[in-house]
Amino acid sequence: MNHTALKMPPAQPVRGFSLIELMVTVAIIGILSAIAVPSYTQYVIKTNRSAAQTYMFQLANKEEQYLLDARQYTSTKSDLMSDPAEVSRNYTVSISNVTANTYTITATPTGNQLAKDTKCGTLTLTQAGTKGISGNGTVSTCW
Template identity: 50%
Template sequence: MKKNTGFTLIELMITVAIVAILAAIAYPSYISYIVRSNRAAAEGYMLEVSGLQQRYLLDARAYAPDLTTLNTTAPANVAPNYAVATAPSPAASAPGFTVTATPINAQLTRDTACGTLTVDQAGTKTASGTGSKCW
């Protein structure tokens, strides 16, 4: 008697179903990881800009009006996902600055829990969204 080798259609369909279930679970988790990774990169750059602002204050006795004055641009892993800007506080108040990272492109639609991130001269970190673990 000859032994058949190969797969039956039922075995193949069960395998496809298992792969589909695993993909349905893994993909949202992967996207969540990517969003958190992009946010962490933006936060790191924002803290770097904050440090540059503090050094600029020591030299110029005022905060820089923009990133160009600080001689910095957003790194390649931040620029496609966040628009980062810095601005000094109004002259009427005490000297200060705010660094803002506004999500753009896919990050804008995927990271609605945190939204726009900000940090100021005192190190106060805020997020415009309702998420509790944004920083």
């Protein structure tokens, strides 16, 4: 009788991830998320504020053009321009303290902008170019 050894098929390579590899990956994703989400939120807040400031400057330019035509400022925004969507969903913009020689443009945050932008809060701009805030930050960092 011929005794031949049983031949085993070659071992298959193991596929997939071990539990340790999976847990390390989850931990890395968690750390990156903890850093990225607050940074992104602050970026969005600054972008929204910048859009409101740009609109306020555009309104100020329109007020000066209106002054040249009518010899007075107007408190009616619709005489000047309409609010852009990216501003109106985060700020309520109004013109107040209007006299023949003065006005104040105010951008009051709403919704998430109000809740998350406590540093700057309400933005103001006068006919003299004076900028203001209602938050606990500084005018130079908010403008």
